[in-house]
Amino acid sequence: MSTRPGTRSIADFVSPIWIVLVVAIVAAALISDRFLSPNNVLAVLQQGVITGIVALGMTVVLIGGQFDLSTGAIVMMAAVMALLIGPSHPAGVAAAIVLPVLAGATVGTVNGLAVYKAGANSIVATIGMQFFLVGAVLAAVSGQHVRADDIAASFSALAGARPLGIPLPVVIFAALVAALSVVMGKTVFGRHVYAIGGDVEASRRAGIAVVRTGTATFALSGALAAFSGVLIASLVGHVDPTAIGRYEFPALTAVVLGGTSLTGGVGRPADTAAAILVIAVITNVMTILDYQYPVQLLVQGIVLAGAVAYYSWRRAEFAR
């Protein structure tokens, strides 16, 4: 919306991140002939969408000018919840999907109220929340691996089904990207989130319900992170609760790489989706080339810093 074109160049329609995505795919295909094999492409997508759903929520929060770093813990909490609820029969399946998502939305609401009502710094507050949740989840399962004894086929199907050969999570992710693009670009709610991210005081003076709208962005982020956790539970059927926190950092990197401004007010969910795919491609190629997690972490840190630097430089150029 904010970057909505009037009569301007194609760069207003297509963010640079889509060009980066094309370049990344071409480069990946040149580096490894395994990259474009159908199985690998599906693996890239599969891996991308789990963090992608988290990143979509964080995008909305950041468009409003705030950060949600509790999402990784919410993912884990939701995955553990889904498995503990025991999705063994059809009624349980519904509960194993709905209850974790509600819990995620509740956590998000608490974050949102702390930030928008009390004026807490969102980064440190949500890191505190992350710690609290991780501790709570570990305490609840005594630090043990969580495995559901018996999982109904319908729950496994959430992540395992392949309508038209495409994994269901990929379809869901695409639908979420489309839905959020509409919500952010075409509804009053979305407009108000952009306004709050642009100038919170001006928004308040224009009569926007800042606390309610802002809190809703956190609730949305919490619900999406939780849904992502449910997908993980469905996909693998067990969770190691100590392997926490591998989600929000790649997600945050994608949000920033997609061009969402760190100061709020600028960004598009679809661009985040493109950035998620870029990161998934890079990670996939590194895995194919046998660069393990530590190097991937290092590269992600560099990508994050580079992306932030690039965008802040570009905005500074633009502003003068």
Added chain:
Amino acid sequence: MAAAALVELVGITRHFAGVHALKGVDLAVGAGEVVALVGHNGAGKSVLVQILSGVFAPTGGEIRVAGRPVTFASPADARRYGIETIYQTLALADNLDAPANFFLGRELRRAFGFLDKKRMSSEAARALSDLNPNFIDIERPVRQMSGGQRQAIAIARAIHFDVKLLVMDEPTAALGPHETAQVGELIARLRSQGIGILLISHDVRDVMRLADRIVVLKNGEVVGEVRPADSSEDEVVDLIIRGRRLPSGSAA
């Protein structure tokens, strides 16, 4: 003001962390009346503006609209009663374009909370070109626009939505002579339409020219009220500085 004033403040007080910013202010603005509020920095002008526009609630006292007591829980409430404010800072969201800022907080909707962008664009374009015929290319972030254009957006949105009382916070502070004259014409036009105007300013000369009444605020209190027709600039300045009128003749 025999009939109930358009908007009336009665005994308004406001404390901030123990500091008394306003100590019982009475102020009324009638329909088609231009009232100027003058005073030093720190006299309480901007606090009063923010109370009137619903940003702060007063600690004590009453706000009356058309004789009836009201409370503003938020700026949206003040707008609902027809009180519109043009802030000195303009209060625009820099990342949004002109139509978005024009309709900020009261967007035109279609079903299900969807924005009616087309109608908003054309209405905003019309309102803006009324004010400034040279205003083209409104669909870009307002941070890319000139100071005059940004002010036009702030003014246009304040007078577009059935305004009854227009609060103008230092409208001429950042303007050149030509634009200041335009603001004067605008005030005259609005007044002839029966709109009440509260003009906050520290430029006594401007105020003498534009206002029907001048209310002087000092240290959170009203220290005097004059009509430009039967007083001088010096008298007003004395009120601002000393909080009282000097005996005539001794003014420099």
Added chain:
Amino acid sequence: MNAGLFRDTLIRLSLRTPLLPLLVAASFVDGFWSTGNLRTLAESVSVDGIIVIGMTVVMIAGGFDLAVGSVLAMGGVVAVLLLPHGLVASALGAAAAGAAAGLLSGTLVTRLRINPFIATLAVMVMVRGGILAYTDTRPVVGLEDAFLALGGGRPLPYAFLIMLAIAVAAHVLLSERPWGRHVYAVGADERAAAMAGLRVTRIKMQCYALSGVLAALAGMLLAARLGTGSPIIGEATPLTAAAAALIGGASLRGGEGSIPGAVAGLLFVGCLVNVMNLLGVPSYYQRMVIGAMLFALVVTDGVLLRLRRR
């Protein structure tokens, strides 16, 4: 304004005073005052304490340093790797590595004007990835006598004495030297500080570098105590450090805070953790408590700002 300041002080003190009730309550916990436990307490607060001092300086300057945990781990690893060249080379190497990380953070924050939380988050991840890759995620073992002796000390651990010395030095630097004034000024209002002729960029770079050096030295002391440099430690360090600094009166918006306050805040956090350990509270619950405490502190920090702002 004065009344507001008074109320702030009251609220902040009400956060800080729990140290006394906590100590009283701790007295009823078996073994709290035992020599062994006090030594454990001193050891745990000395490593974190050195880090909190750096974090507080950065926060006073209006920044934040999320990288201190990774730099702590890096300091330990680098110190152990350099041990064959002697203890001095080891310490200098660790300090240099820490300074480099701090200068990187500082560059991202000042030259590229990146939000300090995100900038140091990126540095945190880069440093962590770097040492994990370099050590292949395995701890490095350092068993030089002089090094292990550094991790000991009777009756008080050397690390504790070093921490106290650094705290005194940092306090003097902040409260008695022009540089300290400048740090407060930069944190309170960067633009005003620049207009007053202060070299804002340089001051902030120095603060981040200081934080990096201190975190790395803390890592060296920790490695000396454990006999190994572990690439995976320090995950919770930025949280503990931030909580201690906030309890001690620092603010997330800069311009406020002090070293004595931060040390008091750290003692509070340290005693709390220590008592939980004595009571056999599982580490998961300790995580919950630290997280909830940080959350509550940040909310208080926000509410304080709203009360003060007009």
